[in-house]
Amino acid sequence: MTDPVAAQKAPYAVEVEAGKTYHWCACGRSAAQPFCDGSHKGTSLAPVAHTPDKAGTLYFCGCKASRKGALCDGTHKTL
Numbered sequence: 001m002t003d004p005v006a007a008q009k010a011p012y013a014v015e016v017e018a019g020k021t022y023h024w025c026a027c028g029r030s031a032a033q034p035f036c037d038g039s040h041k042g043t044s045l046a047p048v049a050h051t052p053d054k055a056g057t058l059y060f061c062g063c064k065a066s067r068k069g070a071l072c073d074g075t076h077k078t079l
């Protein structure tokens with residue numbers, strides 16, 4: 001089991017498109033935050049797919065400790 005590492009202790013604001021699938025980095029090792037660049041290979045972690053219903057700004061978790069998976073739930077404020 002590999003623990004995720006915090007990429008940053010704050011979310012990433014991203015303008016998303018409706019119906020497009022985004023692969024959120026769960027391991028914290030990607031150089032393309034907040035999305036996967038394959039750096040999880042060799043860990044037990046995998047990216048999380050997220051497909052928004054509507055276009056707009058989403059806040060993807062940067063601390064990798066959110067209980068809502070790809071999206072920030074405020075947990076970073078407790079780290």
Ligand code: FES
Pocket residue numbers: 008009010011012060061062063064065066067071072073074075076077
């Ligand atoms: S950035 Fe991870 S919970 Fe907010």
